[in-house]
Amino acid sequence: MKRTLLTAAAALSLSLPASAQDEPEGAPSPNQIVETASPNEWVAIDAEDLLIMTLAPDADGSERQVIIQLIPGPFSQGWVANIRSLARAHWYDGISVNRVQDNYVVQWGHPGYDNPESGEADTKPLPDGLKVMSDEDYVVQGLRNRNWRSLHWLVAHGEDLRRRSDPDLSPSMPASMRTAPDSYGAEPGISGGFPIAKFAGNRGFGPVHCYGMVGVGRGYSPDTGSGAELYTVIGHAPRHLDRNIALVGRIIAGMEHLSSLPRGTGTLGFYTEDEAELRTPIQSTRVASDLPVAERPAFEYLSTEGDTFARYADARANRRDPFFIVPAGGADICNIPVPVRSATSE
Amino acid sequence: MKRTLLTAAAALSLSLPASAQDEPEGAPSPNQIVETASPNEWVAIDAEDLLIMTLAPDADGSERQVIIQLIPGPFSQGWVANIRSLARAHWYDGISVNRVQDNYVVQWGHPGYDNPESGEADTKPLPDGLKVMSDEDYVVQGLRNRNWRSLHWLVAHGEDLRRRSDPDLSPSMPASMRTAPDSYGAEPGISGGFPIAKFAGNRGFGPVHCYGMVGVGRGYSPDTGSGAELYTVIGHAPRHLDRNIALVGRIIAGMEHLSSLPRGTGTLGFYTEDEAELRTPIQSTRVASDLPVAERPAFEYLSTEGDTFARYADARANRRDPFFIVPAGGADICNIPVPVRSATSE
Structure with missing residues (x-):
């Protein structure tokens, strides 16, 4: 094994002792x-909660794999089900990372979907049967x-x-x-492996936008987020997004493959049409439980x-x-x- | 002009409207x-408070410049004076970025100074006349x-x-x-262009470790930080460092040249000896007031x-x-x- x-638990001092003897007690x-x-x-x-996203190899030919842990119920389960459906339809294969905004988010999906400046067609047909979720589902009323x-x-x-x-x-x-x-x-807590909060004024419980959390991009209307467009936090926690957008999980490995990508110079950090070559292709996204047991992370x-x-x-x-x-x-x-x-x- | x-004030929605007409009021x-x-x-x-750090050009030959605003008094002025002295002695010229730890800090200095795993000699002689500061100077007692x-x-x-x-x-x-x-x-506030806090228990006032703030790396003893080794925050605010280390300014331009660097795989995110080629050379660091007026940013x-x-x-x-x-x-x-x-x- x-x-x-x-x-998460990385040591935090700002220098390395030359030897163990140099470290004070x-x-x-x-x-x-x-x-x-x-x-x-x-x-x-659970293998059903692990998503394996394989990016195109980097400039040196090294593999880049990102692992996402999907959040357990009762949170965001409609979007989580959509994400499994999209992965099983291989919908994510061939999409790309289209937005990298410093101290905010990295976002991936179909390049034309959310960005009219991309120079790409604005849609890629979604599989049938996706759930339409609303802003009421951003929180739950009890736990x-x-x-x-x-x-x-x-x-x-x-x-x-x-x-x-x-x-x-x-x-x-x-x-x-x-x-x-x-x-x-909010009254913040940590349970079930995730940061969650009880929001002010008895407005329910929900996950919190910490570094590495994964959410569902949407347009102006809350029901426009299917799970086809995802983002993760690469800076200081943007807690103003809590209760305004669905959180569906967190990145538990390979975060550095997203956080170190070049920042986009377009509006909101989207790569412009001239920067199209900076979009990192996503080769595939799979649910671990769909892989042969020996190949599952x-x-x-x-x-x-x-x-x-x-x-x-x-x-x-x-x-x-x-x-x-x-x-x-x-x-x-x-x-x-x-x-x-x-x-x-x- | x-x-x-x-x-800082970047828009935060997660999609772009296709046209102004699509944006609700x-x-x-x-x-x-x-x-x-x-x-x-x-x-x-003030030009005396602007530090211009020029990194080696990137792989495409594009220039990379980072601008640091030094913090005004009464905070950390001993270290700030040291940093001006080091820049004027051209001490920073030829050092490198040696540490990139995801969701934490980027650190630059002489590669051997803080990292016995670097394969470099452990020192580069400092100019005379630097002040020795202590942990009492991390905060001030009144404002x-x-x-x-x-x-x-x-x-x-x-x-x-x-x-x-x-x-x-x-x-x-x-x-x-x-x-x-x-x-x-802490009771946090924003004044004079900087985030500062009044710490609990009447423990004084001091600057706060937000994204992009710049601090002085040190060894285990607080008086070992001269200003020769600097770092900036590239993740969620590590507020546990407040009152434990000197903050001397913040990055106001070119942050993306540091935050998007490849993460080091050594202890604490230092680049190992085998990763020496990943260390980004720092060509020069100048105080803006030392440049001809026409060349000052x-x-x-x-x-x-x-x-x-x-x-x-x-x-x-x-x-x-x-x-x-x-x-x-x-x-x-x-x-x-x-x-x-x-x-x-x-």
């Missing part, structure tokens, strides 16, 4: 805490679901990060159990309901490893990424 | 609000300074963003004037003390332009970047 720790880093997790704290991601039973609510201003198991979690949660709102008026995330995650989240909010002089005393939800690792047999 | 709006976007600013709301950045007289404090959870002019702004500000703390327990920022900035910040927190269905009701400090434009004569 190859088990490579992929992202201190508390473990978030990364080191993750390494202490027991095997049963790693949760296998009575096995995936979301236990939430790490993040408590602001210097208090400990709190973990709370609440099988009846719902907007009617008593006020005494509420946590401090963040700068968006396998990934695990650190259970966000376990003790190790609680210690990891606390260490992200209060760095006590040697580089740090002053612990922050808190963290925003997008600064506590959920650790993921590859678990592919070799 | 060429006046190009550069960053709505309130102006943050970008459109910035365009209404009167000429006297644009503040010229009795003309640059910071009027702060846009950001108020969380759905209230309006508030602007407050307080010539005596200091940690002893009455509790009745305090704003809600953010997820880090000129930049302006939108006054963060003016009415247009107040409307812009409010629109970032409450998007009412056509794409948006639900305004967020708030924004974190790093989601309200200060607009900048080029003002170079042609």
Whole structure:
């Protein structure tokens, strides 16, 4: 079993010690805490929830593969079903990355679909049977679901990060159990491997636009997003998009193949007609469960309901490893990424 | 005069209307609000505060220039003075970008200095006369300074963003004037063109690690950062670095030349010895005031003390332009970047 720790818990000091002896003593880093997790704290991601997007090889001929974890129910399941249908119809094969806007998003789809400046025809026929979803589906009103039973609510201003198991979690949660709102008026939490928020004013629960989250591009009308046009966040969390667009998953491997692409110079970072050669072709997108078992990638995330995650989240909010002089005393939800690792047999 | 709006206020919808007629009516976007600013709301950045970093041309032979605005006093002025001294000694000429860590930082300096895995010698002699600064200088205890007289404090959870002019702004500000703390327990504000925070527990004021901010790399001891090794943020705001490292400015042009570089595969995103060819050479770094007047770049920022900035910040927190269905009701400090434009004569 190859088990490579992929992202999220990367060490954060700004220099490397020349040797282990040079490193002063201190508390473990978030990364080191993750390494202490027991095997049963790693949760296998269902092959039905893994999307494998293969980009054209780079200039050196190296392969570029991006892995997306689709979000579990009850969130965004109509769009998630559409995305599986589009992958199974091979609709994504031959599309491209058409937009790279610095500190915002990378977006892929049919180049003419969303960009009249592309010089491409404006449509590619979609398969039959896609669901039409509305803005009501951007959030859910309650969380009575096995995936979301236990939430790490993040408590602001210097208090400990709190973990709370609440099988009846719902907007009617008593006020005494509420946590401090963040700068968006939301109560943020991490559960089921994803960042989610309880939005202000009892406006429901929904996933949050953190770095690497994947969403469904749309036009002005909310029901125009089918799942054919997708984007991911490559900068500071654009939380103003929460509740305004559907989030369907997150990138768990190969993010660097998207975040390091050249920025487009057209409106909104779209590649112009003159920059058409910068559009990265997407060769194929497959659901892992459709591949022969031996060819499936396998990934695990650190259970966000376990003790190790609680210690990891606390260490992200209060760095006590040697580089740090002053612990922050808190963290925003997008600064506590959920650790993921590859678990592919070799 | 060429006046190009550069960053920060970019439109945010996820599709382009095929024509102006396709765009539904709505309130102006943050970008459109910035365009209404009167000429006297644009503040010229002093040539002494502009650093021009010229990277080697890219693979196509195109020029790559990065412009850094150094932070005004009272913040980090010892390091800022060192950076001017290093530029004037031409110390930065011939160094390189040595580290690109996804969703974290890009770092440049002498390749051997901070990375024993680089295969390079570990030092390049520094010029005489650099100041040795300590962690006490990461923050200031009061803000009795003309640059910071009027702060846009950001108020969380759905209230309006508030602007407050307080010539005596200091940690002893009455509790009745305090704003809600953010997820880090800080009271964030924007003034003098920069994001700053009043830290929890009367721990002083200091700049904040938002996307594009520039800081001083250091070893384990706080006094090891001279300014010879610099970094910028290329991902979600790593606010746990606030008060742990010196911030000295922000990138106001050419950010994409750093953020789109290939990620390093070594520890902390450093390029390994085998990846030495990925290190982008830095040809020169100059203070604009040292150039002949005709060759100086000129930049302006939108006054963060003016009415247009107040409307812009409010629109970032409450998007009412056509794409948006639900305004967020708030924004974190790093989601309200200060607009900048080029003002170079042609």
